[in-house]
Amino acid sequence: MKRTVLVVDDEQNMQTVIRMILESAGYEVMLADNAEAGIAHLTNPNLDVVLSDLRMPGMGGEEFIRICRLERPDVPVIVVTAHGTIRSAVQSINAGATDYLTKPFEPEDLEITVHNATKLRDILHENQRLKETVSEVLVRPRLIGISQALQRLLDEVRLVAPYRTSVLITGESGTGKELVARTIHENSPRCPYPWVAINCSAIPHDLMESELFGYVKGAFTGAVQNRLGRLEQAQGGTLFLDEIGDLAPALQAKLLRVLQEREFSPVGSDQVRSADVRFLAATNRDLKELVRQGKFREDLLYRLDVYNIVVPPLRERGDDIELLAEYFLREISRETDKPVRRFTPEAVQVLARYPWPGNVRELRNAVERSLLSCRGSEIGPRDLPEAVRGAAISGQTAGCTGDRAENQDLDSWLADVERRAILKALEDCGGVQVHAAKRLGISERSLWHRIKKLNIQINRRFI
Numbered sequence: 001m002k003r004t005v006l007v008v009d010d011e012q013n014m015q016t017v018i019r020m021i022l023e024s025a026g027y028e029v030m031l032a033d034n035a036e037a038g039i040a041h042l043t044n045p046n047l048d049v050v051l052s053d054l055r056m057p058g059m060g061g062e063e064f065i066r067i068c069r070l071e072r073p074d075v076p077v078i079v080v081t082a083h084g085t086i087r088s089a090v091q092s093i094n095a096g097a098t099d100y101l102t103k104p105f106e107p108e109d110l111e112i113t114v115h116n117a118t119k120l121r122d123i124l125h126e127n128q129r130l131k132e133t134v135s136e137v138l139v140r141p142r143l144i145g146i147s148q149a150l151q152r153l154l155d156e157v158r159l160v161a162p163y164r165t166s167v168l169i170t171g172e173s174g175t176g177k178e179l180v181a182r183t184i185h186e187n188s189p190r191c192p193y194p195w196v197a198i199n200c201s202a203i204p205h206d207l208m209e210s211e212l213f214g215y216v217k218g219a220f221t222g223a224v225q226n227r228l229g230r231l232e233q234a235q236g237g238t239l240f241l242d243e244i245g246d247l248a249p250a251l252q253a254k255l256l257r258v259l260q261e262r263e264f265s266p267v268g269s270d271q272v273r274s275a276d277v278r279f280l281a282a283t284n285r286d287l288k289e290l291v292r293q294g295k296f297r298e299d300l301l302y303r304l305d306v307y308n309i310v311v312p313p314l315r316e317r318g319d320d321i322e323l324l325a326e327y328f329l330r331e332i333s334r335e336t337d338k339p340v341r342r343f344t345p346e347a348v349q350v351l352a353r354y355p356w357p358g359n360v361r362e363l364r365n366a367v368e369r370s371l372l373s374c375r376g377s378e379i380g381p382r383d384l385p386e387a388v389r390g391a392a393i394s395g396q397t398a399g400c401t402g403d404r405a406e407n408q409d410l411d412s413w414l415a416d417v418e419r420r421a422i423l424k425a426l427e428d429c430g431g432v433q434v435h436a437a438k439r440l441g442i443s444e445r446s447l448w449h450r451i452k453k454l455n456i457q458i459n460r461r462f463i
Contacts (some may be wrong), residue, residue, distance in 0.1 A: 002028040003118050008038035008052040008064065009080065014103070018051065018080075021107045022114065035067075037058035042071045049117045051101075054081035054092055062092065069096035074124050076117040080105075137258050143176075143183055145320030146326050146443070149312040153180070156309050161187040163312045166259070168244075168304045169282040171311030174361030177282035178242060180311055186239040190278055193237030201246035208251055210267045219268025230358060231264055231275055238278045244304065245285035252297045259303040279304065284442055314356040314363060319443045324360060329379070344380045345453060349418055352442070354388045375382040419454050422447070426456075 005027050007018050019029045028046075032038040034056055041047065050068055053060035061079060065312060068077050079092040082103040092100050099113055143154060160167055161184045169177045178197065185195050203211050210219070214229030231239060241247070247255065258264045262275050281304045290296035312322065327344060333340055343351070347370075356362055366385050374383040381389060421440065429435035437447040450456075 001025060003048040004028040004030065004033065004044065004046045005049045005051060005114060006030045006038060006041050006044075006047055008032045008035060008050065010034055010056045012054070014080075018110065021110050024110050025114075027114065028179070035061070035064035039067060039071070042068065047072065047075055048121050049114055050077045051080055051114070052077060052097075054079050065092065065096045074121065076120045076124075077356070078113055078117055084182065091214060104434040116220065143179065145317055145321055146323065147398040149316045149318040150320055153309070153311065157183055157187065160184065160307050160309070162189065164278050166279045166281070166304050166306045167309060168287075168301075168307070169280065169309045169311060170287075171282075171284060172313050172359055173284045174359035175311040175313055176360050177284075177311050178240065180309060181238075181240045181280040181282060184280060185240075185278075188238070188278070190237045194234050195238050196230050196234035197240040197242060199242045205248040205251075208248060209254070212251070213254070213264050213266050215267035216269045219266075223268065226266075228267060231258065231277060232266075232273065234277045234456075236276055236346060238280055241281040242277065242282060243285075244281040244289055245283040245287055249295070249297070252300050255298045256297060256303060259300070314359045318441045319446065321352050321356075321363065322446075324363055325351055325367055328364045331363075332368050332371055336371065338371060338374075339373050340377060340379060341380055342378045344378055346415065347379050347381050347384060348379050350384055350389060415454065418450065419456065422450060422454065422456060 003026075005022055007015055007022075007029060009015050009018070010033055015031050015033075019031065022029050030041050030044070030047075035052070036059060038050070040054065040057070050072075052061050052064055052068075056064075061081070065077050065079070068075065076098040077096060079097045079100040080103060081092070098117060101109060101113055143150060143157070153243050155379075157180065167181070167184060169180050171177050178302065181197075182195065185191060192408070198212065210227070211428060212231055214227050214232055215223050215224050217223055238407070241255075254264075258275050261280060263272050264275055265272055287296050287301050287305070291301055293296045314324075322343075322424065325348070329340065335430055351366075358365070366388055369385050370379045370383045374380075425436040425439045426433070429439060433451075434444050439446040440447065442450075
């Protein structure tokens with residue numbers, strides 16, 4: 001496929017010369033008489049290189065180059081100018097050009113310069129592809145799961161991560177809101193720069209201002225030296241404001257000013273400093289209700305809630321419970337050096353039935369307690385916390401007689417309960433496993449494994 005070059009020059013003779021040289025070298029050439037006409041060609045997806053004169057009537061070459069860099073950062077720009085001075089070359093490079101040619105030039109010089117630019121274009125494309133690959137790798141190890149709810153969350157993270165937009169992350173306690181914020185930062189252009197988190201509910205109100213903005217020596221009793229605040233520590237990166245709903249009203253006004261003006265002053269200083277920071281905030285409280293109660297500024301809410309991500313509770317991520325539990329087990333097993341590597345299938349069933357009001361945080365705590373309680377090489381139902389076991393059993397007693405529960409050990413009883421639940425779902429759904437899985441709240445693959453494990457026969461009585 002031919003590489004495409006856009007030539008922007010107001011001199012017809014120069015257009016003709018450049019076109020002849022490049023077409024004979026195998027390039028596709030597009031021509032524009034001025035910068036405005038050149039801008040119209042930037043939407044061409046096949047565009048590989050731009051050649052632009054630096055001195056043109058109307059929009060100048062430097063402004064055109066800046067627009068090229070904004071609209072098509074993946075396309076190299078070569079400046080062609082008769083003013084071959086160091087000053088003009090530096091100006092064009094500063095504006096965003098990748099190379100320059102001085103009129104008059106030899107055909108070989110033009111061919112070599114354009115060839116190098118196409119190689120640079122290939123490198124830029126490969127770099128973008130690698131960034132996208134790395135981004136995918138970064139997202140998944142932190143946010144673990146296969147459920148549709150998690151996939152929707154991942155899609156939102158990928159959508160908003162590349163931009164400077166403020167994001168408000170909401171959800172129940174223990175769902176992993178800070179983890180979502182951290183993943184947004186790690187998949188953004190600010191990833192190489194600092195990640196700074198501050199919990200607005202954990203710091204006393206009278207200390208929060210100096211913690212956030214820093215202070216100068218002598219600002220108050222005990223301020224014996226200058227101290228950077230979290231805002232300045234996060235310069236170039238991301239500042240995460242956890243439990244933003246607990247921020248004191250006076251500080252809400254000061255934070256609003258930072259978000260609006262992108263500047264702040266340390267406590268005790270008149271010096272204004274810029275704030276090149278992306279703001280992410282999280283809360284498990286209803287900020288709109290706090291606004292109605294007069295406890296949270298409505299204008300601050302609008303500034304923070306440019307994009308809202310709701311983190312789903314664990315009870316809506318049923319297909320993720322087993323994966324998360326196994327991940328936590330491996331992690332905690334390494335930390336404690338206790339060689340327990342798996343859950344029994346019966347233990348997994350109990351975990352799947354528990355509603356997890358404390359969400360992912362409660363699940364991790366339960367896995368850690370189970371690991372410490374476990375005396376064998378795998379975690380069974382008896383090793384799980386009593387609250388988890390009890391809730392799973394009580395949730396199934398309606399379909400079981402008391403005698404049966406008393407005469408069977410827990411593992412056998414749970415297997416019997418599961419068998420009957422699967423048989424009932426299959427019967428109700430006419431033997432269609434995908435519908436039965438949906439009714440049971442599990443994946444079709446998980447249902448298939450359970451049918452195989454329990455030796456359930458799919459016969460014509462379901463049809």
